[in-house]
Amino acid sequence: MMARLIEALAQLALLVALAPLVTGVIRTLKARLQTRRGPGILQPYRNLRKLFGKGMVIPETASWIFGATPWVVFVSTVLAGLMIPMVAAEAPLGLFGGALAVIYLLGLGRFFLALGGLDSGSSFGGLGSSREMTISALAEPAMMLAIFTVAIGAGSTGMTEIAGAAIGQTWRFLAPAQMFAFAALALVLIAETGRIPVDNPATHLELTMIHEAMILEYSGPYLALLEWAASVKQLVLMTLLINCFWPVGLQPTWFNFGALSGIGWLVTKLLLLACAIVLIETTNAKMRLFRVPELLAVAFTLGALALVSTFLF
Amino acid sequence: MPIKPLYDMQLGERIVTLMAALVLVLQIAMVAQRWIVAHIRIFAAQSFFLAAIAATIAWYNHAPHIYVVAALTLIVKVMLVPILFERLVKRVEIQEEIAPIINVPISVVIAGGLTLVGYVVAESFYRPEEPGLGHNALAVAISLFLIGFFTMINRRKALTQVLALLSLENGLFLAAISLTYGMPLIVELGVFFDVLVAAMVLGILVFRIRESFDSMDVSRLRRLRG
Numbered sequence: 266m267m268a269r270l271i272e273a274l275a276q277l278a279l280l281v282a283l284a285p286l287v288t289g290v291i292r293t294l295k296a297r298l299q300t301r302r303g304p305g306i307l308q309p310y311r312n313l314r315k316l317f318g319k320g321m322v323i324p325e326t327a328s329w330i331f332g333a334t335p336w337v338v339f340v341s342t343v344l345a346g347l348m349i350p351m352v353a354a355e356a357p358l359g360l361f362g363g364a365l366a367v368i369y370l371l372g373l374g375r376f377f378l379a380l381g382g383l384d385s386g387s388s389f390g391g392l393g394s395s396r397e398m399t400i401s402a403l404a405e406p407a408m409m410l411a412i413f414t415v416a417i418g419a420g421s422t423g424m425t426e427i428a429g430a431a432i433g434q435t436w437r438f439l440a441p442a443q444m445f446a447f448a449a450l451a452l453v454l455i456a457e458t459g460r461i462p463v464d465n466p467a468t469h470l471e472l473t474m475i476h477e478a479m480i481l482e483y484s485g486p487y488l489a490l491l492e493w494a495a496s497v498k499q500l501v502l503m504t505l506l507i508n509c510f511w512p513v514g515l516q517p518t519w520f521n522f523g524a525l526s527g528i529g530w531l532v533t534k535l536l537l538l539a540c541a542i543v544l545i546e547t548t549n550a551k552m553r554l555f556r557v558p559e560l561l562a563v564a565f566t567l568g569a570l571a572l573v574s575t576f577l578f
Numbered sequence: 579m580p581i582k583p584l585y586d587m588q589l590g591e592r593i594v595t596l597m598a599a600l601v602l603v604l605q606i607a608m609v610a611q612r613w614i615v616a617h618i619r620i621f622a623a624q625s626f627f628l629a630a631i632a633a634t635i636a637w638y639n640h641a642p643h644i645y646v647v648a649a650l651t652l653i654v655k656v657m658l659v660p661i662l663f664e665r666l667v668k669r670v671e672i673q674e675e676i677a678p679i680i681n682v683p684i685s686v687v688i689a690g691g692l693t694l695v696g697y698v699v700a701e702s703f704y705r706p707e708e709p710g711l712g713h714n715a716l717a718v719a720i721s722l723f724l725i726g727f728f729t730m731i732n733r734r735k736a737l738t739q740v741l742a743l744l745s746l747e748n749g750l751f752l753a754a755i756s757l758t759y760g761m762p763l764i765v766e767l768g769v770f771f772d773v774l775v776a777a778m779v780l781g782i783l784v785f786r787i788r789e790s791f792d793s794m795d796v797s798r799l800r801r802l803r804g
Contacts, residue, residue, distance in 0.1 A: 440592075441599035441714070448603065537749060562683035563610050566690035567603070 269547065273347060273357035279528070280346040283336055284496040285309035287503070287535060291466075294543040316489035324482055334381030335483070335490035338374040342494045345370035346501040350508050352527035353516045356430040358501035363422040364412045367505070368405065371457075371498065375401055378491070382479030393478025396554065400456055400463065403561035408453045410568030414446040417510050417575050431512040447510045447570035450563035456496065456557070458499040461546040463557050473554055500535075507534045590638035591714075594631055594756070601627045601752065602693065603746055605692040605725050605745060609689045610718045612675045616736065618663045621741055625655035628748055631715065644755070650770045651751070659777045660752030665757065666737065666781050670788045678732045686730055689725045696721030715756035734795050736787050740780045747773060753757050 289306035296303025323331060342386040345367045347358040379397055384391035416422045419430035456463045480491050508515055516528025537564035552560065604624040611617045627653040636795035647665050678685055700717035724748025730739050751769075 441595055444596065444599055445603070504667065513733075559610055559686070561687040566606060566686050568765040569690050570693055573697070 269357065269567045271514075271536075272353075272355070275524075276347055276351055276357050277343065279351060279499060280343060280495075280500060284500040285313060285493065287539060288496040289374070290536070291539050291543055292571050294539060295546055296396065298543060298547050309492075312491060312501055313489050316484075316492070317486050319485040321485035321487060324387070324448055327384050327482075330377075330380050330384045332487070334377045334384070335494070337377040338381075338489070339490045339497075340376040341370045341377075342501065344498045345374075346497060348426050349501060349505050350428040350515065351504050352524050352531055353518050354425055354432055354508075354512070355437075356424045356517050359425040363424055364416060365422060367424065368408060368412070371501070372401070372405070374494065374498070378479055381483075382481075384513075385482035386488075389478045389481050393475055397476045397479060398555040400557055402454045403558055404456045404564070407449050407561060407564035407568045408457075409459040410572050411446040411450040411453065412509070414442055414568070414571040414575055417572070418443075428508050428512055428515060429517065430537065432517060442571045442575040443510060445567045447469050447506070447575065448573060449568035450506050452567070454502045455542075456561060456564075457502055459495075459536060461540060462549045462552045462560060465551050473551070494544065503535060503538050504531070507531075507538055512513060519570070580614050587643060593634050595714045597634070598629045598715045598752070598756075601631070602718045602721060602750070606686060606689050606693075608741075608745060609685050609725060609732075611727055612682070614676060614735075615664065617676065617738065617741055618660050618667070621745060622656050622660040624745065624748060625651055625659075628752060630654065630798060631752065633662055636757060640785055646763060647755070647766045648717045651767065654770050655744075655748070658774065662777060662781055663737070663741070666785065670785060676738050678720055679734065680732055685728075692724040692728060693721040713755055715752055719749045719753035721758060722746070722752060722754075734797055736784045736796050739796065740777070740784065743780075744773070744777065 286309070289304075289309045292308070293303040293306045304458070321358060344358065346372070348356050348362055348367050350356045350359075375397065379394035381405050382397075384390075384392035408540070412427075413422075415427050419427040421427065454460075464475040465471055465479075467475075468474065468480060471477075476495065480488065483491055511534065514527060514532070516524065516527040580802070587644060604620050604627070607693050608617060608620050608624070613619060629648045632644055632648035636642065636648060681689070696719075697717045699720050703716060723746055726742050726749055729742035729745070733739050733742060786792075787796075
């Protein structure tokens with residue numbers, strides 16, 4: 266019991282503390298690749314501290330939803346993070362739900378974020394909410410299909426079982442079904458975290474922005490919570506991707522031997538994935554909004570192929 | 579005596595399956611692609627993986643003449659044809675995007691459905707008692723064939739139809755190589771010569787269509803011109 270609690274707390278701390286760092290690393294790498302100096306990898310922490318110290322401006326038209334949104338988004342994202350395997354295959358909250366719970370906790374956060382965008386009463390918020398919902402309605406089926414593909418291999422939708430089945434099969438990701446599912450989930454990752462072909466995370470001065478449009482009216486500590494939640498969500502999805510498909514160095518349990526080596530592997534794999542994301546962001550231009558469904562249709566088709574080919578191969 | 583990993587048939591099957599899957603992904607990417615130069619490059623990449631599949635099959639079946647086929651694929655389909663087409667694109671100064679008849683998301687989903695048809699058809703050819711590398715590759719080959727046909731129907735511009743035809747030919751090539759482990763070399767040579775000549779002739783034809791109609795849109799080829 267005690268061990269479980271420590272596990273949960275350790276993963277919570279890792280999740281919350283590591284997330285801004287991942288965002289910072291991606292930003293710095295991107296800046297370097299574009300031969301800019303960049304703000305340094307600790308900048309997201311400084312931003313959060315600054316925002317937490319500031320006052321807030323709340324629109325007059327806003328109801329209680331506006332105030333509740335940052336909390337709901339943050340807590341649901343962190344809870345989803347506790348249900349996925351990070352350092353060990355055993356997820357601390359794995360008993361409370363599997364892959365579906367993770368997807369729908371993230372969905373709950375997104376739902377409230379969209380409500381918050383509408384609630385602020387500004388026209389940009391509504392635009393952002395409608396765009397976010399369009400994209401997530403297309404991204405969610407692709408994500409489900411990809412996760413069901415690995416779930417079939419493991420015989421369970423529990424994340425602990427999924428990651429556990431993958432341990433020891435280092436080259437499993439070379440199987441076509443796994444590869445299709447990986448590609449589908451990678452496309453979903455780009456869409457869900459608002460990365461460049463879909464959304465530009467670096468600016469809130471663009472008419473086609475999605476995530477930034479929804480949180481445009483937020484300021485001070487609420488904005489800090491939302492930004493923190495966004496980077497936690499990014500970390501959760503990245504971890505999901507690498508630990509379901511490429512579980513090198515994942516330990517079966519936290520106290521096996523060396524949770525430290527597990528953390529080391531996690532950081533290495535996250536760094537590699539961050540490099541890939543940076544490359545994609547730098548070499549692609551942002552898509553027009555009406556082109557995004559095409560990208561997600563590709564993700565959906567790949568996910569469907571992955572699921573079907575587990576039966577056919 | 580343990581089998582050396584490089585001669586292990588199962589590893590060979592895995593590599594071939596993986597690369598066949600990549601070929602399939604590239605074919606679907608071709609359906610989704612809007613820029614003609616990117617389209618040509620995807621075709622080159624697809625042909626490259628085909629050459630790799632041929633080389634792998636040659637290695638595991640100890641059939642040296644398939645290496646020649648792989649090398650020919652590399653020269654003709656990965657280098658010559660794409661260079662030829664990129665030149666053509668430059669010469670006719672194509673600026674606009676590819677305009678498919680059915681919109682891209684639905685086309686991609688249809689391509690996925692055609693892949694399923696490919697798998698179902700290939701299933702009836704499968705004989706578990708005969709060991710071989712070909713099972714999945716055949717399914718992918720039939721899917722390539724079907725998607726290639728679909729892409730040809732779905733495109734208006736002559737050059738993109740030619741590219742779809744060539745990717746359809748890639749499907750035929752994959753089927754041939756995975757079922758028979760290589761036809762006689764003379765047949766392969768003939769096929770490659772065919773492809774090269776077809777690409778050149780179609781290239782000239784596309785250029786002529788463009789010259790006399792100011793467009794590559796084949797739906798305008800309704801009237802005779804003197």
